[in-house]
Amino acid sequence: MKEKPKILVVGAGYAGIAFLKSLDEECFRLGDFTIINKNSYHYHSTMLHKVATAENSGKIMFDLREFLHPEIKIIQQLVLDIDEENHTVTTEFSKFKYDYLICAAGFEKESFNLKGIENAVFIDSYIQASRICEIIKDKFTKALENGTGLSIAVCGSGLTGIEFSASCANMLKKKLEFYRQDSSKFDKFSVNLISSTPRLLTFFSEKISQKILKNLTKLGVKVTHNTRISSLEKYRVNFQNGGYLDADIIVWTAGVRGASVVSQSYIESERGRVKVDSKLKTFDHENVFCIGDVSAVSDGNGGFYPPTAQIACEQGEFLAKEFKAMLENKDFKEEFKFKSHGVICSIGHSYAVANVLGFEMSGVVPAFLKTMVEKKWNMKLLGLKGLIL
Numbered sequence: 001m002k003e004k005p006k007i008l009v010v011g012a013g014y015a016g017i018a019f020l021k022s023l024d025e026e027c028f029r030l031g032d033f034t035i036i037n038k039n040s041y042h043y044h045s046t047m048l049h050k051v052a053t054a055e056n057s058g059k060i061m062f063d064l065r066e067f068l069h070p071e072i073k074i075i076q077q078l079v080l081d082i083d084e085e086n087h088t089v090t091t092e093f094s095k096f097k098y099d100y101l102i103c104a105a106g107f108e109k110e111s112f113n114l115k116g117i118e119n120a121v122f123i124d125s126y127i128q129a130s131r132i133c134e135i136i137k138d139k140f141t142k143a144l145e146n147g148t149g150l151s152i153a154v155c156g157s158g159l160t161g162i163e164f165s166a167s168c169a170n171m172l173k174k175k176l177e178f179y180r181q182d183s184s185k186f187d188k189f190s191v192n193l194i195s196s197t198p199r200l201l202t203f204f205s206e207k208i209s210q211k212i213l214k215n216l217t218k219l220g221v222k223v224t225h226n227t228r229i230s231s232l233e234k235y236r237v238n239f240q241n242g243g244y245l246d247a248d249i250i251v252w253t254a255g256v257r258g259a260s261v262v263s264q265s266y267i268e269s270e271r272g273r274v275k276v277d278s279k280l281k282t283f284d285h286e287n288v289f290c291i292g293d294v295s296a297v298s299d300g301n302g303g304f305y306p307p308t309a310q311i312a313c314e315q316g317e318f319l320a321k322e323f324k325a326m327l328e329n330k331d332f333k334e335e336f337k338f339k340s341h342g343v344i345c346s347i348g349h350s351y352a353v354a355n356v357l358g359f360e361m362s363g364v365v366p367a368f369l370k371t372m373v374e375k376k377w378n379m380k381l382l383g384l385k386g387l388i389l
């Protein structure tokens with residue numbers, strides 16, 4: 001009997017999981033599928049700010065065995081190298097041969113070689129987000145015991161920085177109320193968001209930016225605009241304009257890049273992102289595909305689509321169709337085309353701003369829509385059960 005082609009997926013984020021969850025029984029009969037991930041679980045990366053602030057809202061982490069097809073081999077190891085010439089992936093413990101590789105290793109922090117970056121913490125994985133949560137809890141308790149305060153600096157005002165700041169300010173307020181602290185003390189506990197731009201999230205209109213600022217301020221977040229960071233020290237953020245901000249915790253949210261396993265391997269990439277064609281294949285290797293944050297898909301205007309969970313899921317689903325056709329020896333003429341449905345940014349638990357299909361909105365409706373997007377993903381993983389998690 002002819003041996004089944006070995007299809008190896010690296011990374012159990014949105015892209016890798018969307019691919020595997022979109023395959024059907026016929027695919028598993030014809031192909032041999034393996035996933036290698038450094039953890040035994042998948043998590044909602046878009047909800048990591050909630051892990052960092054212990055915001056309790058739905059299930060965030062899922063055991064891979066809980067929802068993957070039993071035919072898929074699951075290897076929990078860290079991939080160290082991808083050798084496209086010899087069709088081999090090397091992990092910390094072993095080597096794996098493949099006929100087709102799907103690299104979906106996702107994002108990690110981009111530090112831009114900033115001096116003193118080691119003094120910051122990052123929201124770039126479930127483990128790191130949990131660590132931030134522990135650090136905040138610990139420093140908060142000590143601040144109460146010593147009668148001092150707590151200053152948290154959030155460097156970078158993209159989606160992650162804004163969602164984290166809002167969630168963090170909420171958490172501090174709730175904790176202070178829980179410990180029955182006098183409201184005069186609240187000012188000593190601050191979240192400071194440092195933004196390099198004159199207004200927040202410039203892809204929204206001026207009006208929506210103002211709403212974001214208003215709601216952040218209402219939650220107690222202090223926003224500093226137009227300020228570039230020059231370096232970090234243990235408890236200080238230095239600005240290019242000569243100013244500085246002292247902080248007990250520095251959270252770096254100023255950028256992401258593709259996972260380092262890509263830049264460390266021989267695949268040609270820029271900031272860990274590999275250019276792919278309309279079939280999501282890399283240009284140099286016929287049997288290597290990149291999806292999610294490690295891929296760079298042309299937007300048709302000389303640039304690339306920004307890496308998001310939305311495009312990662314669509315790529316995974318598209319690639320599943322492509323593999324099904326390939327395994328069944330059928331022609332596959334379709335090309336990957338991305339059309340963004342929009343973007344939603346939550347500011348606290350029940351408020352969000354959004355641009356959905358070109359319409360801007362704010363308030364509880366986009367907050368609800370964001371929850372629905374999360375539930376939809378849960379359902380993709382677990383079926384109807386996912387709706388109530």
Ligand SMILES: Cc1cc2nc3c(=O)[nH]c(=O)nc-3n(C[C@H](O)[C@H](O)[C@H](O)COP(=O)(O)OP(=O)(O)OC[C@H]3O[C@@H](n4cnc5c(N)ncnc54)[C@H](O)[C@@H]3O)c2cc1C
Pocket residue numbers: 010011012013014015016036037038039042043045046047048049077078079080104105106107123124159160163259261291292293294307308309310311312344
């Ligand atoms: C706080 C936050 C909020 C966000 N909000 C939004 C939003 O509202 N909307 C949106 O569209 N996007 C949002 N994003 C971006 C979105 O999360 C990413 O674009 C998305 O997660 C990319 O999916 P992925 O599958 O490519 O990678 P990931 O989700 O990063 O998954 C990659 C997987 O690969 C594994 N891995 C990495 N390296 C290795 C290795 N060497 N060996 C083995 N395994 C490895 C990782 O452990 C991980 O499980 C947000 C991101 C953050 C951090």
